[in-house]
Amino acid sequence: MSKLIWESRFKPQARASLRQCLHDLKRELQRSGLDILEVSNTQLAVNPDLIDTDLHVLETALSESDDERATQLLLELAGKPLLANIDLGDALDKWLTTQRGQVENRLRMSAQRLLSTLRAGGLNERHDALEQAWQGWSGVSRLRQRSGLAILPFKQIDELGGDLLLADAVVEELSSRLGGLNGLAVVGQTSVAALASSALTLPEMAEKLGVTHFIEGAIHRSAGSVKLTMRLIEGASDKQIWSDQINEPEAYFFDQRKLIGENAIAGLSQAMGLKQNSRPVRTMTSSREAYALYLQGRTLTQRIALEGALPKAVELLERALKIDPDFAECWTALAEAHIHVAVYTPCLERVALSEKAAACARRALDLDPNQGYAYAILSIHEWTCFNPAGALEYALEAYRLEPNNADVTLRLGSSLLYLGRTREALPYVEAAIEQDPAYGRNYVMLCVAHLNLGNLEAAVRAGQSMVDLGIPGVYLGVAQAAAGDHETAVETYYETRRYVGTIIMSPPGAADISDEARDFYLKTAAEGICGGDEEARQTYCNLIEMLHQTLLDPYDQTVAWPAVWMGHSELAMKVYREQIHPANMPGLMSLWTEIDPICRTLQHPDFMAFAEDIGMVEAWEKYGWPDLIPSDPR
Incomplete structure (x- = not known):
């Protein structure tokens, strides 16, 4: 403290001046009857009994x-x-x-x-x-007060060839650094990429993304240097209001990465009237090869519908970490890739993959405790360990560190949904949509949240948005059935057959079937889940019981989710009592829909024992009881 106040003085002189000032301050306070300071040669303290805040x-x-x-x-x-x-x-x-x-x-x-x-x-x-x-x-409701910014994909003109994705690197760095500015909401890259390839004008994109400004730019890589150009554009008018250009050797973009973000921060702050603060510089790598592999792996991790993309992403990220084992961001990316493999591919080792992801996340946090998304990965894993209280604790910590990260915000919202705290979850789900408005997955959570709250029209609208953004319409079908439109619901659910083999994978180890058999199966599923007919429901309940007994993964979502939606209480509770994994986990959020037949599991006399077995009761006792069970009924 003495050095901060008297920076130009010698240390002994500064400390003596500080002690004298503190003694004088203590005497002045004592004259007013306030004996609150305790001062010695080594420490300064206050009497907490005399302080109120x-x-x-x-x-x-x-x-x-x-x-x-x-x-x-x-x-x-x-x-x-x-x-x-x-x-x-x-x-x-x-x-x-x-x-x-x-x-x-x-x-x-x-x-x-x-x-x-x-x-x-x-x-x-x-x-x-x-x-x-x-x-x-707490800040959730203040998101709408911020200016919105979308960073468009940068163009890369590369005279040297190869796989050094410098344009992606710059976009990622800008997204991270600008995401910490007060008063600025940076839209997630998933939503930006979804609209950037469309024929929309910038003003039209601005309206759909809910942003006021765009950053666009380009990288020109040649033998002697790399040229980066950036410009800030007003969304409504398509008018340029700021630009920057950097022309440096390639090494600059690795060694001086921080300056790229700071240049943009300075320009944006001046142009938009924002306070110049940002999150700490991320723990990256000085290895160009490791960084190139990391960027390729990150790109493939998001291409869940591309055959072989996710295993290849894991391979690339593991190669990067062999080169630089202290690359914290890469450990977090590898954790995410393992979770994506568990969720989006027909694998049998889903809990083991979750354990791998958790180990990677812990390594990332050892290297950089500010990795908020790593805590979100740990939150997912804690559910597989039947520890919802720990899962929510990790989700809260992730959100504290990265409140502007849509994936982190949605992880907190989904944890609350799984626990039946829908009213509390909804603002976080809505915030995630504001942060990433063209990502269909976010609308799945919104659809279920509105279903749980009885907002049926809003649930159907959210489900339709999900389908419009390329997500199979299973939740839309469930919402339409809940609203009483069974005929439309059956057709919506049946239409998901178009996604089988891409977004919807067959259960692990399941034999290939003909298109006719696939269509018959999905028709039976649609009528059982959405048709409103008890006989059709019982038929499909019997079918998923058989699947539970014969599939290599008896806890696959093709068993777990329909069991919840059809109110097959015994099977739903059996599945989740025995194994929760990243792929079947989302079914938990539908337990809290108060519409028959979904509500039959919640109304089952064994439900509280089930909730205690999977750790929910412990979480409720620590963080508060769910909307539909406002106090302990035992």
């Missing part, structure tokens, strides 16, 4: 169940981060970041306990007031 008052209100006082305080504190505007160096800044995270998680747990108590007592208006105030303070 808005944070302490808020925590007291929450712990004493004074919801009206807590609501008032949260409204007063909305938009005010904890311990803000303190700049005393990197060490203190890191300490403050840790403290903020711990305090926010502590407040979140206290708020959720009080919300559960209010709901259990039937105090709905007070519950809703506190919930809205909490969301306003």
Whole structure:
């Protein structure tokens, strides 16, 4: 502290000056009856019994169940981060970041306990007031106040050939660095890529993505140098308002990666009136070969419908890590690739792959504790370990570190959905859609959230958005059936046959079948799940029972999800009691739909024992009870 205040003085002189100032301050406070400072030659402390803060008052209100006082305080504190505007160096800044995270998680747990108590007592208006105030303070509801930015895919003109994807590298670096700017929401690259190849004009893309600005650019790589050009464009007018150009040797783009992001941050901040702050520079690699392999692996990880892409992605990322085993971002990318293999390919070792992913995520965090997405991967794995409380804890930590990452935001929302806390989950799901509005997977969660809340029209709209973005319409069919439109629902579900072999994979080890047999099977499934006919339902229940007994993976989603949707309670609880893996996990969020026959599992007399067996009760006791079970019924 003495060095910070008197930087130009010698250390002994600065320390002596600080001690004298503190002693003088202590005497002045004592004259006013405030004996709060404790000063010695080695330390400075305050008497906590004589100090009161808005944070302490808020925590007291929450712990004493004074919801009206807590609501008032949260409204007063909305938009005010904890311990803000303190700049005393990197060490203190890191300490403050840790403290903020711990305090926010502590407040979140206290708020959720009080919300559960209010709901259990039937105090709905007070519950809703506190919930809205909490969301306003915690930041979820403030996303719409930010300016939106989309980074378009950069063009690469490469005179040298090869597989060095510098354009992708620049886009990734910009996305990461700009994502930390206050007041700026960077749209996910999945949504940008989905629209960038369309015939839409920039103003039309701006409207669909919900952004105000674009960054576009190009890389020209030649033998002597690499030329990077970037420009900021106003979405509504297609007008350029800022540009930058870098012409340097190739080594610059590895050794001075930080400067690329800082140039863009400086230009954007000036052009858009934003505060110049960003997240720490990521722990990357100095190896060009490892970085090239990493970029190729990351690209293939997202191409889930391309045959062989995911195993190849794992191979490339593992090769990169052999070159540089301290490449933290690559460990996180490899963790994600293992999860994608478990979810999107017909493999038998899904829990083992989840364990591999968790090991990679832990290695990434050992190297760089700021890897928020690595915590999201750990959250997935904890469900396979029947530890939902740990899963939610990891999801909360991931969100604290990377609140602007749509994948992280959705992981928190999905964890809450699995636990039946749909009202709390919905704002996070909606936030993920704002961050990545053209990614169909996000609308799956939105569809189920609205189904669970009884918003049937909204559920159908979300399901249709999912289908429009290329996701098979199984959830749309379920939503249409819940809304009573069984004929349309059966047709929607049956139409998913077009995706078999690409997005929808046959169960692991299943024999190839003819198109006619495939169509007959899906027709039976559609009528059983969506037809509203009890006989058709029972027929398909019998069929998935047979699949459970004969498939190499008896816990495959082709068994687990229909068991939940058709209210086949005994089979649904048996499957999830015995094995939760990344592919069947999403079926848990449909347990909380209060529409027959889906609700039959929740209404089953063995449901609470089932919930305790898979760890849900422990999570509810720690974080709050689900919407449909507002207090412990045991």
